[in-house]
Amino acid sequence: MSKAICLGSLATALVLAGSMGFTTLVQADGATNDSLACYSWSAFPDERINLNIRGGGPLSAAAETMAQRTHGIHGKHVGSCGEDTNSALVGVLVFKAGTGSTLGIYSPQSRGKEKFNADDVCRSVTIECYSNEVSKTPAEWTCQSRNEFDVYHGESKLELIAIDVAPDDPLCGVFEDKDAFEDSNENDSGVASGMRAENDD
Numbered sequence: 001m002s003k004a005i006c007l008g009s010l011a012t013a014l015v016l017a018g019s020m021g022f023t024t025l026v027q028a029d030g031a032t033n034d035s036l037a038c039y040s041w042s043a044f045p046d047e048r049i050n051l052n053i054r055g056g057g058p059l060s061a062a063a064e065t066m067a068q069r070t071h072g073i074h075g076k077h078v079g080s081c082g083e084d085t086n087s088a089l090v091g092v093l094v095f096k097a098g099t100g101s102t103l104g105i106y107s108p109q110s111r112g113k114e115k116f117n118a119d120d121v122c123r124s125v126t127i128e129c130y131s132n133e134v135s136k137t138p139a140e141w142t143c144q145s146r147n148e149f150d151v152y153h154g155e156s157k158l159e160l161i162a163i164d165v166a167p168d169d170p171l172c173g174v175f176e177d178k179d180a181f182e183d184s185n186e187n188d189s190g191v192a193s194g195m196r197a198e199n200d201d
Contacts, residue, residue, distance in 0.1 A: 035137060041193075042159070043156035047077065048078040049089070052073065056093075057070065070093065073105065075088075075089050075091075079193075081194050082122070087109040088107070090106055100130060101131045102128075104126075105125075109125070111184050111194075113185065121195060123194055125145060126145060142156075143157065143158055145193065147193060149197070151196060
């Protein structure tokens, strides 16, 4: 493929991205056409939702005036079981032209005392969000969430961390090592989205 064709394809992609409302606050991966974005979470300020948002595809007929698109998500949920922890996450993002965007995230995790039928200390978290922005990466999501201890977190916000800040954000970059994983199995007194409510026994 010639350099001219490659540059033309890149220019076309950038024009399409701009026309669909993609923000410049996120980083695009030129090799995959994925987008990377890291969000802070008002409900749990020491946690981060770090997303890889896939290129995606249509969810409605191209002829429809208010077209819909869907994008798969992989990433990590930082701090979900306490300090220096992270779990993998999966999700789906859907938006409709002229209407807004919805987001569903699931971070599966199971941490506990490491013996059969012993107490567990951290369980999976589900987050559901919406935004009036028609974008893969809105500046802000309005969300509700819960974990599998039946702890409901109420309404909260996910706020996009600008790309010039995110690489230096100490939480966006966390990757859990073996020691942090082992420590989290004994952590039954912290505050994190995957843990029991503070007043639970």
